[in-house]
Amino acid sequence: MSTGRLAKWQILLTEFDIIYVTRTTMKAQALADHLPENSVDEEYEPLRTYFPDEEVMHIDEAEQVEKPSWKLFFDGAANMKGVGIGAVLISETGHHYPVTTQLHFYCTNNMAQYEACILGLRLGVDMGVPEVLVLGDLDLLVHQIQREWETWDLKLIPYRKCLHDLCQ
DSSP states (O other): OOHHHHHHHHHHHHTTTOOOOOOOOOOHHHHHHHHHHTOOSTTOOOOOOOOTTTTOOOOOOOOOOSOOOEEEEEEEEEETTEEEEEEEEEOTTOOEEEEEEEEOSOOOHHHHHHHHHHHHHHHHHHTTOSOEEEEOSOHHHHHHHTTSSOOOOTTTHHHHHHHHHHHO
16 A cells, blocks of 8 residues: 555544554565575474583582672663653662652753763762762763763763762
């Protein structure tokens, strides 16, 4: 069906509270090509593979020699519904101190990550935490905080400066 005809039907169906969603398709030809080449019959034998560690039954965790420390996990996301950020501060004894908020201003995903990290660090400062291990899923932010990478985005420079001030 042509795109114009689909659009016409979508408009006509909205009158009846019917929403048309196009379906994703798989490449049927790829499946059709695969089946004749890999048919299952009486001569079929499963693929034999060798995984170097398939005999491993148990892995011991290395003991931590260093003292337990506070940890900060953070994350932030921006989408059409808004911007949400959160952080969890975990004490040496394993107590969790979560904090979340919704931002009421426009920002990118990278800016949301910075906001989340700052939120968690401020919680740590307010609680008098002497040292914290910061763990996040945004390598960009970590490398920029450690001054390994430069920030060229003018919107991110103030965030980086704020983090440097909090980390000192």
